[in-house]
Amino acid sequence: MSPLEQRMTKSETELSAEERDRRVLKLYEQVVEIEQRLIPTGLHVFGSASNERECADLLRMVASFDRPECGTRALPDMVAEGLNLGTYEAILEAQDEEGWRGRERVETIVRKAIALFVSEGGESASRWLEAEARVPAVESSKLFGLLSRIREQLSTNPELESLARALRGEYIEPGPGADIVQNPFILPTGRNTHAVNPYAVPSVVAYTRAERVVNLLLERHRGEHGRYPRAMALVLWGLDNIKTQGEGVAQALWLLGVRPVRDSMNRVTEVEPVPLEKLGRPRIDVVMTVSGIFRDLFGATMTLLDKAVRCVAELEESDEWNYVRRNIRGEMAATGVEFEEAALRVYSNAPGSYGTNVNFMVMDSQWEHADALGDLFVTRKCFAYGRDREGRALEGREAREGLSRALSRVEATYQNIDSFEIGVTDVDHYFEYLGGVSKAVEKHASARPAIYLSDALSRDARVRSLEETVRLETRTKTLNPKWYEGMLKHGFRGVAEIESHVTNTFGWSATADAVDHWVYTEVAETFVLDERMLERLSSLNPHSARSLVARLLEAEGRGFWAAEAEMVSRLRDIFSTLEDRIEGVA
Numbered sequence: 310m311s312p313l314e315q316r317m318t319k320s321e322t323e324l325s326a327e328e329r330d331r332r333v334l335k336l337y338e339q340v341v342e343i344e345q346r347l348i349p350t351g352l353h354v355f356g357s358a359s360n361e362r363e364c365a366d367l368l369r370m371v372a373s374f375d376r377p378e379c380g381t382r383a384l385p386d387m388v389a390e391g392l393n394l395g396t397y398e399a400i401l402e403a404q405d406e407e408g409w410r411g412r413e414r415v416e417t418i419v420r421k422a423i424a425l426f427v428s429e430g431g432e433s434a435s436r437w438l439e440a441e442a443r444v445p446a447v448e449s450s451k452l453f454g455l456l457s458r459i460r461e462q463l464s465t466n467p468e469l470e471s472l473a474r475a476l477r478g479e480y481i482e483p484g485p486g487a488d489i490v491q492n493p494f495i496l497p498t499g500r501n502t503h504a505v506n507p508y509a510v511p512s513v514v515a516y517t518r519a520e521r522v523v524n525l526l527l528e529r530h531r532g533e534h535g536r537y538p539r540a541m542a543l544v545l546w547g548l549d550n551i552k553t554q555g556e557g558v559a560q561a562l563w564l565l566g567v568r569p570v571r572d573s574m575n576r577v578t579e580v581e582p583v584p585l586e587k588l589g590r591p592r593i594d595v596v597m598t599v600s601g602i603f604r605d606l607f608g609a610t611m612t613l614l615d616k617a618v619r620c621v622a623e624l625e626e627s628d629e630w631n632y633v634r635r636n637i638r639g640e641m642a643a644t645g646v647e648f649e650e651a652a653l654r655v656y657s658n659a660p661g662s663y664g665t666n667v668n669f670m671v672m673d674s675q676w677e678h679a680d681a682l683g684d685l686f687v688t689r690k691c692f693a694y695g696r697d698r699e700g701r702a703l704e705g706r707e708a709r710e711g712l713s714r715a716l717s718r719v720e721a722t723y724q725n726i727d728s729f730e731i732g733v734t735d736v737d738h739y740f741e742y743l744g745g746v747s748k749a750v751e752k753h754a755s756a757r758p759a760i761y762l763s764d765a766l767s768r769d770a771r772v773r774s775l776e777e778t779v780r781l782e783t784r785t786k787t788l789n790p791k792w793y794e795g796m797l798k799h800g801f802r803g804v805a806e807i808e809s810h811v812t813n814t815f816g817w818s819a820t821a822d823a824v825d826h827w828v829y830t831e832v833a834e835t836f837v838l839d840e841r842m843l844e845r846l847s848s849l850n851p852h853s854a855r856s857l858v859a860r861l862l863e864a865e866g867r868g869f870w871a872a873e874a875e876m877v878s879r880l881r882d883i884f885s886t887l888e889d890r891i892e893g894v895a
């Protein structure tokens with residue numbers, strides 16, 4: 310027994326053992342989460358087909374969902390039932406040791422079955438599944454039939470040929486736009502991508518899925534802050550809502566507590582309130598900042614969202630149960646503005662303009678005080694959309710005061726992540742939007758909001774804080790050898806991708822103070838202070854290598870990273886050497 314244990318009473322020792330188990334389980338949960346992410350291992354090369362390994366990863370993800378349109382069931386569900394573990398859904402919900410063990414068992418079998426399918430074909434995989442997990446071969450063979458078709462389409466890639474045909478002015482067949490996991494019918498690629506009918510949004514499935522995510526989000530916030538957020542800001546993108554058939558839109562409707570109503574032509578043109586008894590919680594006020602692409606594609610949907618806010622604002626409900634009404638009436642009383650002004654909640658760029666430019670301000674280091682980033686967001690996004698009481702379209706009327714007042718009440722910001730392939734450090738757009746709006750809230754509400762993201766795509770939809778999401782992305786991508794070695798195979802471009810991940814991570818420090826210091830320390834150790842790695846990076850792409858070092862120094866200079874003086878001094882020396890090398894001095 311250790312001296313510490315000797316000093317403890319029996320119940321303290323028991324408690325600490327419990328606490329230890331709890332921590333181990335939590336750690337285990339995090340490791341499994343990292344392991345299970347679909348990690349892109351390189352860039353898409355136009356015209357080239359995916360390799361065996363990527364193909365197996367994709368097929369496993371495809372197999373994890375029910376596909377009633379193809380008559381197939383999710384493989385994890387079939388395995389869980391075969392093993393008599395109950396439903397896979399229940400296994401995912403059970404956050405205890407038994408649940409995690411069950412999950413590991415099911416997932417190991419799923420992985421092996423897919424590997425067997427890839428190496429020996431559907432019949433072998435079906436036979437093995439029947440023996441190993443009592444999954445009836447008649448069931449699994451339907452799934453393997455679907456996977457065979459997908460695999461065949463993945464093994465060829467007609468993109469170059471289609472491009473050549475398009476350049477000759479020939480007809481290109483249309484095909485839906487989504488990712489493969491969400492809709493395998495996007496294959497073959499190289500077709501003329503078509504979008505969605507905005508009147509079909511949100512789809513029934515999107516609305517159903519959104520309820521769970523919104524509940525998780527609100528319960529998490531309540532658990533951590535003692536009550537529901539009275540107002541939230543949401544980021545809505547066009548392409549995401551095409552891919553998910555309006556999951557982000559549906560989440561906004563659930564927060565407000567309304568459901569979409571279809572007209573006789575099955576078009577979503579109206580909403581109706583979900584009764585409070587059924588909702589079981591207050592209606593949350595929502596400010597929607599939508600991208601220029603969303604505005605161009607989903608005009609009818611912007612009108613619907615604006616209508617939803619007005620509908621909720623006019624319900625005769627108490628302030629405790631209807632934050633939209635509470636906030637609008639409060640604003641009218643405090644400032645004397647009319648209902649029409651106080652009810653504006655759908656904002657985008659001015660007509661014909663796109664983006665927030667917050668990304669450019671960050672990447673070019675063109676800001677001194679952090680307020681500048683939030684102010685730029687408001688300048689770019691303060692154009693109101695929707696219709697007034699008389700039905701006249703607002704058409705992007707400038708309403709800077711309106712947006713600033715709406716943001717001043719926001720307590721949480723949120724964006725739905727639609728894709729396995731693109732996460733918060735892959736592109737600069739997540740921090741320009743979600744970071745930008747959060748920075749604007751921080752100024753106008755005089756407090757940093759709680760910032761959430763969800764990925765509703767995997768089977769167990771998760772809501773994570775921004776900090777957790779950045780950690781997960783860092784572990785699975787930027788600092789993961791599987792990811793960066795995949796990038797380095799692309800030479801010059803691969804180094805640029807690594808640098809860009811570091812800059813996008815830095816963007817989350819700049820806009821939301823959401824990056825742990827260890828992230829920068831490990832980036833420095835992995836890519837710069839490791840001599841062999843630095844040599845690889847700088848011989849493949851010295852410019853990106855230099856930018857990466859400069860970004861680390863900037864993170865330190867701006868106080869985002871408390872690095873040791875000796876490390877900073879080494880980085881400075883390395884920066885000078887790289888600069889000399891690029892300028893041809895050394």
Ligand code: BEZ
Nearest residue numbers: 546547548600602603738
């Ligand atoms: C959009 O789909 O709306 C979008 C895409 C890229 C960047 C920003 C927005």
Ligand code: MG
Nearest residue numbers: 548549728731
């Ligand atoms: Mg996207």
